[in-house]
Amino acid sequence: MPLVEIKDLAKVFYRDSQRIPVFDGVNLEMEQGEFLSLMGPSGSGKSTLLHLLAGLDKPTAGRIVVGGADVTGMKRRQLAAWRAHHIGFVFQFYNLLPVLNAYQNVELPLLLTELTGRERREHVMTALGVVGLSDRAEHYPRQLSGGQEQRVGIARAIVSDPTILLADEPTGDLDAKSADEILTLLQRLNEEFNKTILMVTHDAHAAERAHAVMHLDKGVLSR
């Protein structure tokens, strides 16, 4: 049974009385440990698909099942709790809280768990170790480079050991060198830690780091 199963997914946005269909009849399956990249022109619905998969938005039609759980049938409150345990989200612009240091930013998802302070500390330091930033735990986002900020963002995404990592153009705001380091890190997470990753990108070179590249264009998803 696939880890992620998307069936006949459709999404339509409404602006005033205008109906704007994004895609219709999208199907996708992802196995545990798979690393997929998703490409497509602007406005094709890549981020929308990612948001639907993360339970941040509701589809107009269709079904999304992750790890056996029907995401589309969940209520708002259930979705938040489910997201805390099963989704790791990596943003293009990192979205770290500027008032918290790297350690505190990574700790955020763990505040929603029953872990003790000591256990949280162990998890945070492990996640920072995996992204190679153990020595920057006390640094604030403004004291870090873009690449380092994104690595903290990835540490935050993996700290609660989620079922799937969703990365929305994770290298979109980085220079080539930093982008390469981030992609290497994602590859490592996939290979060493068997993380399932779906990455949206505009960059063909970045997309090639995944096991397979998907294309979403004019509402059609193809491999």
Next chain:
Amino acid sequence: MKFMRLIWVNLLRNKRRTVLTALSVTVALFLFATLRSVVTALDAVSEVGSETRLITRSATGITFALPQSYFERLRAQEGVRSVSWANWFGGVYIDASNFFAQFAVDQESYLAMYPEMAIPEDQKQAFFRERTAALVGSGLMERFGWSLGQNITLQGTIFPGDWEFSIRAVYVPEDPSFGDQMFFFHYDNLYEGVNGNIMPGWYVVQLEDPAAAPTVINQIDRMFENSSNPTKTETERAFNAGFVTMWGNIGFLVRAIGTAVFFAILLVAANTMMMAGRERIGENAVLKVLGFQDGLLFRLVLVESVLITVLGGALGVFGSKLLFGPNNFVNAFIPGFEVEWSTVLLGLAMAVTLGVVSGIVPAWQAMRLPVIQALRRVA
């Protein structure tokens, strides 16, 4: 508790704004605690007088004296047990800012009517014996560091000259509202000092039965109705209440000012929280993506708002309590004026209310934040 750090760093995100907002609440609640205590103290003062004592004064006004001959005529009235009299002295001790009330009284008849003043018997006798003796409230003794037996000089304003007194007795009021900042001396002393050129300022009439007050009041005022010095008689409680209302409707004024200040500060605090909420739309969206529940975000924003107002409010009410504790400098003007713990608690409850009311809209907005739209602004 694990979310306290998040709340705290958000609170300190814009330190200047947080401090200024908290300080505005400090000022508001300092005013609230102080003004409320003024109203409470004045209410207590207006109720401190006895229902068994009447005050007979000139119908023309409190500053007009009454003939000495009225004493016997009052005493002869049916239902009257005893009569005494007093005068306002209005002296200055060193400097006009050292204000306290001074009364020349017919010492023995006066003290017999006021059991509210607890005085050791030996001191009372010493006060009676010596013409220049003074009876002083315990708070006044403390205020100026006076001691029993000390000589002090008051500079007369209504009755010019330097007036020397020896402190022979100290009274402690049974009820704080009676006041412990008064100064009494012999009427005879004043009489001789001005060569007999003086008349009693007002008479105090002790009733046999408080129920007879309306009848006796009517009787007295009718008796002097057509004289050259008509009188106005009322119970001591009504007299004190009238004295307080001479200041105007202080209760209404204070409540009106308090309410206006409260709403002004409410708007300030609400504006701060709205600004903080707007600045954090993106961050709140990110927290939702991480799995923070709507209710949790609501509580985080609300607690932050309450923390600002409670910290500021606590500073205000405790500052007021510290400044206006027992035996504070205002007691010379308003006996019994003190910020009580009930006022402190009420002030803190108001601070919490202020925080909840000012934080409820931004908290609601954070809770209902549409994640996708908010993410588009930051992602």
